[in-house]
Amino acid sequence: MCPSRPTRDPATPLREAILQEARTLLEGEGYAALSTRRIASAVGCTATSIYLHFKSKDSLIYALINEGFEELNRRVVEVSKGDGSALSLLRDVARAYVDFGLERPEYYEIMFMLRAEQMERYPVDAYRRARRSLEVFAELTALPAQEAARRGAIVWSTLHGLVSLLIAQRIDISLDREALIEDSIHSACLGAFAALPSGANSA
Amino acid sequence: MCPSRPTRDPATPLREAILQEARTLLEGEGYAALSTRRIASAVGCTATSIYLHFKSKDSLIYALINEGFEELNRRVVEVSKGDGSALSLLRDVARAYVDFGLERPEYYEIMFMLRAEQMERYPVDAYRRARRSLEVFAELTALPAQEAARRGAIVWSTLHGLVSLLIAQRIDISLDREALIEDSIHSACLGAFAALPSGANSA
DNA sequence: GTCTTACAGTTTACGCTGTCAACCTGGAAT
DNA sequence: ATTCCAGGTTGACAGCGTAAACTGTAAGAC
Incomplete structure (x- = not known):
């Protein structure tokens, strides 16, 4: 009758x-x-009780990562279904990706900025699902699979560089943020369609 | 006469x-x-002795970060002094940046992939020196200061996205790594010189 | 109605982390 | 000879993830 601990x-x-x-x-x-x-003290249980429901702290984080990917995928896939030229669609999708990162920086951080090596192996099937958003970049290029994969990776890495540096607050704050984002997205989309040097050695 | 601890x-x-x-x-x-x-046990002293020479663990790391920036700056500035068109120079500098990241991934990680928020304030003067490499990107565009700064940031963030994802091994390993790097660099340089939407609102 | 089993928690403990306060020790300066 | 101090050590604290052992309780079987 006198619960000293905040019973949940x-x-x-x-x-x-x-x-x-x-x-x-x-x-x-x-x-x-x-x-x-x-977590435990806020919830009103002991730290070890967490291990009754999650294999490890990492697997708890993976649950959060999955939620992040679900939202990112939802946003990206939805936008990718709009109409317009491939270029303008790609631009919209890129914008959706960047917006997600800037609106949910903590989720973006655990999804993309955590060193994977030091975490337990990410479950394989979850990983496939997780990359769904990234495949959209490739598909929108409408190129042969291998070439598309490379172009998609270029777009993704360009956007990731922008988002991760913005989140980490490493970009000079005197820069016009919105202009930088717009230009970066434009540049990323250029990278998807422009003639690039390695075009020769794509199968 | 019988030093049980490995005296340094x-x-x-x-x-x-x-x-x-x-x-x-x-x-x-x-x-x-x-x-x-x-560190202490390998060196042959106690952990607390480190605090006689460094204010904190973070400041020890900053010493390493500075060494990393010195090497990166040296590489980048050296390449930037070569001759050739601005575009080809920028491409060489970009290559030097990427090579540094891939050859010294552990340094790249502490320099660019550590979340700054949770670390002590980076000394201001050191920070200025640290960004020298990044200014080279901007200078090579040969544009008015503000526009150049934005273009430089775009090039940098593009390269950073590539390098950080490669280091974190998040890029599909079935992709042709070298082709991806080459294309990314090319795309980044396009972003430096191509017409971009925000050209209107640069002062 | 009692015994068994299983679940869902807790307690305790281990080894690790960064860091602080107190103590010690050898050598130089007074 | 005494004092002072730089440069170390010892011991401790609070926090971390997590493994092992323990406890209470509810459901099922006889």
Whole structure:
């Protein structure tokens, strides 16, 4: 009758409560603030209880990463279904990608800026699904598979460079941010369609 | 007369020995392996002794970051002094940047892929020097300052996207790596000189 | 109605991290 | 001879991820 510890709401199962708190913590204080003990104390359980529902801290993070990919995929695929020229569609999709990164920087960070090597192996099937957004870049080039894959990678890496540097606040703040984004997207799309040197050695 | 602990060589001062061991550890096992206790035990002193020579672990890392920037700057500035058209010079400089990242991935990681927010404030003067390489991108465009700065940022972010994704091994390994690099560099240089939408609102 | 089993938590503990405060020690200066 | 100090050590603290052992409780079987 005198619960010294903040007993949690038994209505929502613990797994969901943990995920919810992890989301809150990630969005509010960033990846660095995500610790099993902080999640547990906010949720009202012990740190080790998390391991009853997640194999490891990494696998909990992967659950969040998956949610991020679901939203990114949803946004990108939706925009890719619009009408217009391939170029203007690609531009819209690129814009959607950048917007996602800037609107949900904490999710972008765990999805794309975490060193993969030091994390447990990302489940293979999840990985396939995760890359869906990136395939859209390739498909929109309407090129043969191999060439398209390379062009898609170029577009993606260009946008990723922009987003990751903006998120990390490494870009000179005196620059006109919106103009930079617009120009970068334009440049990325150029890279998708322009004549490039390696055109010769594509199968 | 029976030194149970591996006594260090008193010829080299401790500060240099710590730095040397940090370099070795970084290059051999990556940033994640850099811990004060590992450095100390390899050097033959205690972890707290590191704080006699560095304000914090972060400031030790900054020393390594500075070394990285010195090498990058040296490479980039050297190449930028070559002769050839602005476009071909920019391409060479871009190549030098990418090569640095791929040849010294551990340094590239601490220089550009560490989240700055969670680190102590980077010393301002050091920061100015650090960005020297990036200014070269801007200068080579031979445009008015503000426009050049934006174009330089576009080139940089494009190359950074490529390098960081390659280092993190996030790019489909079935892609022809060399062709991807070549095309990306070409695309980045296009972005420096092509007509871009925001040309109107540059002062 | 009691015994068994399984689940869903907790407690405790281990080894790791960065860092601080207190202590020690040898040599130079007074 | 005494003092001072630079340059080290020891020990500790708070935090981390996580493994092992323990506990309470609910459902099923006899």
